[in-house]
Amino acid sequence: MKNVQFAEQLTYQRKLKGLSQEQLAEKTKVTVRTIQRIEKGSVSPHLRTVKLLAAALDIEVDDLMQLNDPREESIETKWLLLMHVSPFVGLVLPFLNILCPLFVWVHKREDSPVYDSHGRAVINFQITMTLLYVLAFAALLTIQGFGFLFFIAVLPFNAAIMLVNIFAVIRHRKCYYPAFPFLGINHR
Known part of the structure; x- marks a missing residue:
C-alpha cells in the first residue's frame, strides 16, 4: 500500500x-x-x-513520502465524503449536483491527487446525469410509454450510483462513476 x-x-x-x-x-x-x-x-x-x-x-x-497519520486520513475521508455526498443537494435544487462538488474540487484539487481524481469523477458523472435528465425529459414529452419509464428510471439510477460510490470511498477510498470525461481523465 x-x-x-x-x-x-x-x-x-x-x-x-x-x-x-x-x-x-x-x-x-x-x-x-x-x-x-x-x-x-x-x-x-x-x-x-x-x-x-x-x-x-x-x-x-x-x-x-506521506506518512499514514490517522488524523490526516480521517480528514481526507471527510473531504472525500463531502465531495461524493454533496451532489444529493441537486435532487432538491437543480444544478447544485454539479456546483457543490465543483466547489469542493476547485478548493481541494491541489492538495492531493486523490481529491483531484475523485472530484473529476464526481463532476463528470453529474454533468453526464444532468444531460441524461434533459434527454429523459425530452423523451417524456415525445415518446409515449417508454419516455415515462426512461424519465422515472434516471433518478434512482443516479442515486444508486452515488450511494455505491459513497460506500466504496468509506471502505476503499476508491470510486467508479460511468461518465463522459468532460474534465479530462483522472491523473491516477
Missing part, C-alpha cells in the same frame, strides 16, 4: 511539473525503467532515490 501511495504522489508531482518520465530520469540520473517501476508501485525506492526525485521536482521529500 505504501508503494502505491508513493507511486501516486510521484506521478502526480511529475505531471504537475509537466515532466515526462524520460525528462525526470535525465534530471535525476535515475533510469527511466526505475521511474516506471516506482510509478507502477512495483518497487519501493531507496531513500537516496527519493531525495533525488524530490530535488528534481523541486519539492520536499515529505511531499512524496
Whole structure:
C-alpha cells in the first residue's frame, strides 16, 4: 500500500511539473525503467532515490513520502465524503449536483491527487446525469410509454450510483462513476 501511495504522489508531482518520465530520469540520473517501476508501485525506492526525485521536482521529500497519520486520513475521508455526498443537494435544487462538488474540487484539487481524481469523477458523472435528465425529459414529452419509464428510471439510477460510490470511498477510498470525461481523465 505504501508503494502505491508513493507511486501516486510521484506521478502526480511529475505531471504537475509537466515532466515526462524520460525528462525526470535525465534530471535525476535515475533510469527511466526505475521511474516506471516506482510509478507502477512495483518497487519501493531507496531513500537516496527519493531525495533525488524530490530535488528534481523541486519539492520536499515529505511531499512524496506521506506518512499514514490517522488524523490526516480521517480528514481526507471527510473531504472525500463531502465531495461524493454533496451532489444529493441537486435532487432538491437543480444544478447544485454539479456546483457543490465543483466547489469542493476547485478548493481541494491541489492538495492531493486523490481529491483531484475523485472530484473529476464526481463532476463528470453529474454533468453526464444532468444531460441524461434533459434527454429523459425530452423523451417524456415525445415518446409515449417508454419516455415515462426512461424519465422515472434516471433518478434512482443516479442515486444508486452515488450511494455505491459513497460506500466504496468509506471502505476503499476508491470510486467508479460511468461518465463522459468532460474534465479530462483522472491523473491516477
